[in-house]
Amino acid sequence: AQSVAQPEDQVNVAEGNPLTVKCTYSVSGNPYLFWYVQYPNRGLQFLLKYITGDNLVKGSYGFEAEFNKSQTSFHLKKPSALVSDSALYFCAVRGSNYQLIWGAGTKLIIKP
C-alpha cells in the first residue's frame, strides 16, 4: 500500500540554524513527491516537488528537499531558518489515480 510517514509531530529550531523535516514514503514504481506548507488560517501552499532528475530539489522560500531512493526518503531542508517559517508542513506522494497521499504533518517552530 502507498503511504507517507512524517516521524516527527513537531520540530523546534533556533532562528538562523539549519532545519530538516523528515519524510519517508512507500510506493510502487517511481514516486512523485511533494511538500506543502500550511500557515495559520491559510490553505495548503505548494513548496516543491520531485518527479525525476536531480535528487536535490529547490523550491519556494529557500526550501529544498533531497530525494533518497535507497532510503525511500524525501526530507525537507533549509540552511538558515526564519521565524516566519513556523508553520505546518506536509509531505505527500502521488497515488495511482493522481490523488495525493499525505503524511500526518510536522509542526515547525522557529524560535528567535
Place this chain on the structure above:
Amino acid sequence: EAGVTQFPSHSVIEKGQTVTLRCDPISGHDNLYWYRRVMGKEIKFLLHFVKESKQDESGMPNNRFLAERTGGTYSTLKVQPAELEDSGVYFCASSHSRGPAYNEQFFGPGTRLTVL
C-alpha cells in the same frame, strides 16, 4: 489568476443536520479534488472529478457524503446527516491537466466543519 476558493470558511452544525460545502476551482482546471483532515490526523483523499465526472470516489467515507460538479465548474460536497466524526477541515484542490506528467494541485483555504 484567482485561486481556489471555498465557502464557507467555517461551519458549525448540530449532529443530524445537513451541510453543503462549495469549492470553486481555478478557471480552466478540469481536475477537482476533495480532501479532509480530521482531528489533527493526516489529510485524506475523498474524491476526484475530471470535469463533471467522478473519476475516483474511493475515499468517500460513506453514503452520507454526496459530491457533485454540475457543468464541470464548481463543486459541492454535501454531508447529510452530519455526525460528530465528520468534524474536520475539508480542502478542495484543482489542477490543469491530467497525463503522464505531474500536475500540481492548487489548494483552497479549506472549510472547517464542526459538528456538535
